[in-house]
Amino acid sequence: MNTRTFVVALSTAALAVGSLAACSAERGSTGSTPASGTQSGNSAPADAEDTMVGIAMPTKALERWNRDGAHLVEVLEEKGYKTSLQYADNKVDQQTSQIENMITEGADVLVVASIDGTALGPVLDKAKAQGIPVIAYDRLINKTESVDYYVTFDNYKVGQLQGEYIKSQLANLKAPIHLEPFAGSPDDNNAKFFFSGAWDILLPLVKDGTLQVRSGKSPKSNEEWQSIGILGWGSDDAQAEMENRLNSFYTDGEKVDVILSPNDSLALGIAQALEGAGYKPGPDYPLLTGQDADIANIKNLLAGKQSMDVLKNTDRLAEQTAKMVEQIVKGEEVEINDTKTYDNEVKVVPTFLLTPETVTKDTVQKVLVDSGFYKASDLGL
Numbered sequence: 123m124n125t126r127t128f129v130v131a132l133s134t135a136a137l138a139v140g141s142l143a144a145c146s147a148e149r150g151s152t153g154s155t156p157a158s159g160t161q162s163g164n165s166a167p168a169d170a171e172d173t174m175v176g177i178a179m180p181t182k183a184l185e186r187w188n189r190d191g192a193h194l195v196e197v198l199e200e201k202g203y204k205t206s207l208q209y210a211d212n213k214v215d216q217q218t219s220q221i222e223n224m225i226t227e228g229a230d231v232l233v234v235a236s237i238d239g240t241a242l243g244p245v246l247d248k249a250k251a252q253g254i255p256v257i258a259y260d261r262l263i264n265k266t267e268s269v270d271y272y273v274t275f276d277n278y279k280v281g282q283l284q285g286e287y288i289k290s291q292l293a294n295l296k297a298p299i300h301l302e303p304f305a306g307s308p309d310d311n312n313a314k315f316f317f318s319g320a321w322d323i324l325l326p327l328v329k330d331g332t333l334q335v336r337s338g339k340s341p342k343s344n345e346e347w348q349s350i351g352i353l354g355w356g357s358d359d360a361q362a363e364m365e366n367r368l369n370s371f372y373t374d375g376e377k378v379d380v381i382l383s384p385n386d387s388l389a390l391g392i393a394q395a396l397e398g399a400g401y402k403p404g405p406d407y408p409l410l411t412g413q414d415a416d417i418a419n420i421k422n423l424l425a426g427k428q429s430m431d432v433l434k435n436t437d438r439l440a441e442q443t444a445k446m447v448e449q450i451v452k453g454e455e456v457e458i459n460d461t462k463t464y465d466n467e468v469k470v471v472p473t474f475l476l477t478p479e480t481v482t483k484d485t486v487q488k489v490l491v492d493s494g495f496y497k498a499s500d501l502g503l
Contacts, residue, residue: 174204175233231255233443300372302335306384328340368399386418411429
C-alpha cells in the first residue's frame with residue numbers, strides 16, 4: 123500500500139469544480155462542464171450555502187451505515203452545505219433511482235457508498251454529463267470512468283490486523299488447530315482486500331499444516347476468495363453457513379479453534395451458531411475476528427464471544443469526506459495519499475486512505491471510549 127501523504131491536483135477536480143457554481147443555479151443545462159472535461163477557467167468557486175451534497179448509503183440494516191450517514195450530514199451541514207441523505211435497503215435498483223433523483227434535484231457533489239460496485243456506471247455517467255463530481259465512499263465503484271475520488275480505510279490492512287492477531291494467538295492453542303475462514307460479499311470490492319490481507323498471513327500456515335480447514339473451504343489463493351463469500355454480508359447467512367460446517371465436519375468431538383470473520387455482521391451470525399452448538403466463552407472458545415466495532419460485537423468482545431475487532435473510525439471517514447467535498451467546491455487541490463492501488467478496471471481512482479486499528483477486550487476503554495467513539499454507557503461499562 124502507498125502510505126505517503128501528498129497533495130495532488132487532478133483535472134477531474136479542477137474541471138468538476140469549474141462547473142459547481144453554475145450547477146446550483148443551472149442544474150440540467152447541457153452546457154455545464156463535465157467532471158472529466160477541461161475547465162473553462164471562467165467560473166468562480168461555489169459557496170457552501172449554494173451547494174447540495176447528495177449522499178447515497180447502502181442500507182440502514184447495519185449500525186455502521188447509520189452512523190456514517192448521520193455523521194457525514196452533521197459535518198457537512200456544520201460547514202453550511204445542504205444535504206440529501208438516502209438509504210437503499212441493499213437494493214441496487216433503489217440506489218440507482220435515488221442517485222437519479224439526487225441529480226434531478228440539483229446535487230452538486232455525490233458521495234456514494236455502493237451496494238454493487240459494478241452496477242452504478244450508467245447513472246454516474248449521467249452525473250458526469252452534468253459536471254457532478256463523484257466521491258466513492260468506503261466502497262470502490264468499479265468499471266466506470268465516472269468516479270473522481272475514493273475515500274476509505276486501508277482495507278488490506280484491516281485483513282492484516284485480523285491475520286496478525288490470529289497468528290499471534292496460535293501459540294496458546296493445541297495442535298491440531300482447526301480454522302474456518304469466511305469472506306465478505308462477492309459484490310463488494312472491499313471484501314477482496316479484507317480477505318487478501320488476512321489470507322496472505324494465514325495461507326502459509328494452512329499450507330504447512332499449522333492450521334487445518336476441516337470443511338475444505340480453504341481458497342488456494344486470494345483470487346478464489348468469492349468461493350467462501352457471504353452475499354450481502356448477512357448475519358443469518360453466516361450463521362447458517364457456520365451451522366452447516368459444524369454439523370458436517372465437527373461431530374466427532376473435534377472443535378473449531380479459529381474463525382476468520384471479515385466483519386461484525388458475519389461475526390454475530392457465527393457467534394450465534396457457536397452458541398447453538400454448545401460453545402461457551404472461556405479458554406476453549408474459538409478465536410473469532412470482526413470489523414466495524416459495532417456495539418453488539420463490542421459487547422460480545424467484552425463477554426468473551428468475540429476475540430478481536432477492527433475499528434475503522436467512521437467519524438474520521440466522514441470528516442475526511444467532508445474535507446474533500448469542501449476542497450472540490452472551493453476549487454482547491456484535493457488531498458489524497460494513494461494513486462496506485464485502487465484500479466476499478468477502467469481507471470486508477472485517486473484515493474485517501476485512513477488507518478484502522480485493532481480492538482481487544484483489554485483496549486476497549488482506550489480505543490473506543492477514551493477516544494469518544496462510544497460512551498461507556500453504550501457498551502454497558
